[in-house]
Each structure stands twice: as structure tokens, then as C-alpha cells.
Amino acid sequence: MGSTQALMPVYSHLPFFPVRGEGLWLEDVTGRRVLDLWGGHAVSILGHGHPRLLEALSQQAGELLFQSNALPMAVREEAAAALVAFAPPGLDQVFFVNSGAEANENALRLALRSTGRERVVALSGGFHGRTAAAGAASAGSARWYGFPRAPFETAFVTPGDASALERAVTGEVAAVILEPVQGMGGAVGLGRDYLATARELTSDRGALLIFDEVQCGMGRTGHPFAAQHFGVTPDLLTVAKGLAGGFPAGAVLARPQVAVVARPGDLGSTFGGGPAACAMVLAVLRAIAEEGLLERVRRLAPELHRRCLVGPVREVQGVGYLVGMRTTRPAAQIVLELLERGVLAGTSADPHVMRLLPPLTLEEEHVELLAAALEELAP
Numbered sequence: 182m183g184s185t186q187a188l189m190p191v192y193s194h195l196p197f198f199p200v201r202g203e204g205l206w207l208e209d210v211t212g213r214r215v216l217d218l219w220g221g222h223a224v225s226i227l228g229h230g231h232p233r234l235l236e237a238l239s240q241q242a243g244e245l246l247f248q249s250n251a252l253p254m255a256v257r258e259e260a261a262a263a264l265v266a267f268a269p270p271g272l273d274q275v276f277f278v279n280s281g282a283e284a285n286e287n288a289l290r291l292a293l294r295s296t297g298r299e300r301v302v303a304l305s306g307g308f309h310g311r312t313a314a315a316g317a318a319s320a321g322s323a324r325w326y327g328f329p330r331a332p333f334e335t336a337f338v339t340p341g342d343a344s345a346l347e348r349a350v351t352g353e354v355a356a357v358i359l360e361p362v363q364g365m366g367g368a369v370g371l372g373r374d375y376l377a378t379a380r381e382l383t384s385d386r387g388a389l390l391i392f393d394e395v396q397c398g399m400g401r402t403g404h405p406f407a408a409q410h411f412g413v414t415p416d417l418l419t420v421a422k423g424l425a426g427g428f429p430a431g432a433v434l435a436r437p438q439v440a441v442v443a444r445p446g447d448l449g450s451t452f453g454g455g456p457a458a459c460a461m462v463l464a465v466l467r468a469i470a471e472e473g474l475l476e477r478v479r480r481l482a483p484e485l486h487r488r489c490l491v492g493p494v495r496e497v498q499g500v501g502y503l504v505g506m507r508t509t510r511p512a513a514q515i516v517l518e519l520l521e522r523g524v525l526a527g528t529s530a531d532p533h534v535m536r537l538l539p540p541l542t543l544e545e546e547h548v549e550l551l552a553a554a555l556e557e558l559a560p
């Protein structure tokens with residue numbers, strides 16, 4: 182066992198110490214196996230040790246592990262083109278970064294610059310990351326923000342309340358930023374009608390709509406992005422987590438009319454768009470297409486939602502493989518009880534909602550193992 186003494190104690194760890202993973206299984210030094218339905222917080226979109234990822238990484242590392250954006254590279258162009266093809270039509274321009282917060286930071290920067298406005302509307306329960314702008318637009322960030330002031334003013338509105346949104350989107354608002362399915366908020370789908378209202382209001386009032394799909398994107402809804410699931414296309418869309426299946430990568434996708442404000446030197450990142458990350462992005466997108474993973478999510482998600490409704494689970498919410506289970510007892514307690522029975526799940530900002538973020542490679546047998554473990558728990 183290692184020691185965590187050198188690490189800043191900013192995370193509370195669960196009592197399991199993984200050393201390897203294969204498919205949906207994690208294993209510790211003693212050989213104890215745990216079914217990973219947390220998926221590294223939505224990152225392990227293809228599960229662990231997927232042969233395509235291992236091959237893409239070792240091949241790219243052998244050819245050229247890293248080179249900066251000062252030089253053009255085919256793998257970067259291919260990854261951008263593949264991501265545009267995966268995204269809703271119209272989001273034709275890509276800027277690669279390394280994380281979700283960085284993607285949102287840049288999306289907000291583009292929105293403010295493109296509109297020349299200074300205010301942002303975000304949602305209660307929304308989470309967009311820990312950097313200055315992304316944190317300012319994250320609900321409840323006052324607890325951890327840490328900076329003396331935010332770079333812009335954010336008005337927070339209740340998700341689903343269309344008239345509150347209508348009042349908030351004034352002529353000074355640069356952007357509405359939201360997660361179409363809130364992750365940290367407890368797997369809360371915002372619904373097609375609300376998203377369509379957000380689309381209409383922002384278009385009418387000269388503001389931009391940003392979808393943060395860092396958690397709900399990359400096939401998790403059974404469609405490439407929640408934008409396609411709900412049939413609403415934003416002006417900017419951010420993605421990270423599962424984008425490169427475990428290698429740090431994020432991206433901002435933008436309509437060309439928005440992206441046009443970014444001139445050479447306006448945006449930048451040393452590691453963003455690095456060849457290894459881009460090779461992994463291509464491997465993930467190819468696996469999703471060639472292994473029929475979206476169809477698989479659409480087929481198995483209803484079963485997952487149905488079979489979870491046992492033991493201490495009172496209600497199931499969310500979309501596809503972003504699942505929230507409303508529990509009779511505190512979710513943190515149920516997570517520990519499940520881990521004792523060999524299943525890894527996670528919590529959310531709602532103390533009574535447990536979250537599942539399984540890889541898209543989930544199978545029926547995994548759903549049965551989860552249901553059996555939940556059944557053993559006290560209601």
C-alpha cells in the first residue's frame with residue numbers, strides 16, 4: 182500500500198486501492214475485484230484496458246509522443262474532423278484543451294468576447310469546474326471558490342423554470358451555460374422543452390447557449406451528445422472526461438460565427454491537442470461507431486434504470502448511463518455498503534442521490550450484479 186501523506190488532503194477516499202483494471206473490473210493488490218460502475222467519474226468510457234486505446238497510445242507514443250501546436254499534425258486535424266462529425270451539425274470548429282474546466286473557461290471567454298457582453302446565466306445544481314470562470318458559473322462555488330472576486334456576474338436560475346430563465350436572459354447576458362443532464366447535481370435531465378426554451382430565448386436576445394457536456398456527452402445518453410438526444414443545438418459545446426477514454430483531453434466546439442472572434446494568439450494550451458491525446462480521441466470515436474456502443478446504451482439503459490429500483494433505491498433519474506438513484510438512506514452510506522459487496526458507485530451534490538457513470542461497454546450481466554447487490558441491502 183502507498184502512503185497519501187504527500188498528497189494534499191482534498192479528497193476523501195473510498196476504502197479500495199486499485200492497481201489494475203480490465204473491462205468493467207478493477208482489482209486491488211490482494212486480487213479483490215470490484216465492478217466499476219463509477220467509470221473513473223465518467224472518464225473510462227470504454228472501460229479499462231480497451232485494446233483500441235492501448236494500441237492507439239503505444240503506436241502514437243512510438244511515432245511521436247508530443248509536439249506542440251506550433252507545428253501542424255495530421256492526427257490533430259483528424260481528431261478535430263472526427264469530433265465535428267460526431268457533434269450536432271453546425272458546431273464545426275474545435276479548440277483542444279486538457280480538461281472540462283479549461284473547456285468551459287474558453288467557451289465562456291469566446292461567448293463574452295463574441296457578444297461584447299459581461300453577464301452569464303447558469304443553473305442551480307450546475308457544475309462547470311474549478312477554474313476562475315468555470316467556478317464562477319458553478320452553483321454553490323462560494324464554499325470553495327477561493328479567488329477574491331469572479332471575472333463576471335452570474336445569475337443562477339432553477340432548472341426547469343422557464344419563466345425564471347426568461348426573466349434572467351436580459352440584453353446584457355452573454356451566455357447561458359448549462360449541463361443538459363446535470364451530473365454533480367444528481368443526474369438531472371433538463372428535458373427537451375426547457376432546452377428548446379433556452380435555445381429560443383438566447384437566440385432572440387443575442388446571447389449564446391453553451392452546453393457543458395463534459396459529463397453527459399460522449400455517448401452517455403445513447404446519442405453522441407445530449408444535444409442530439411434532446412434535439413437542441415447550442416452555439417458552443419464543451420467536452421472532456423470520456424473524450425480520450427482516460428487520457429487528459431477536452432475540447433470546445435463552436436459555431437463558425439462564434440469561433441471567428443478567436444484570432445491567432447487569443448486561445449492557447451501547451452498540451453491541448455497533443456498527438457497522444459488526439460490519437461486517443463480518434464480511438465474512442467472509432468470504438469463508439471464500430472462497436473455499436475450508442476445502440477448498446479439505448480438498448481440497455483432502460484433495463485439498468487428498471488433493475489436498479491430495488492433495496493434502498495426509491496426512484497431512478499437521469500438519462501442513459503448518467504444515472505441518479507434516489508435512496509432512502511444517505512447515498513454515501515449506500516456507496517460504502519455496495520463497495521463491501523464488490524460494486525463501485527458514487528455520490529452527488531444531493532446527499533440522497535447515488536450516481537452511476539458506467540462505461541458504454543456495460544453488459545447485461547453487470548446490471549444483474551448491481552441489482553443483486555442492491556437487493557441485499559436494507560431498504
Ligand SMILES: Cc1ncc(COP(=O)(O)O)c(C=O)c1O
Pocket residue numbers: 279280281282283285308309310311360364365393394395396397421422
Ligand atoms: C459537467 C462538468 N463540467 C465540468 C467539469 C470539470 O471537469 P474537469 O474536472 O476535467 O476540469 C466536470 C467535472 O466533474 C463536470 O462534471
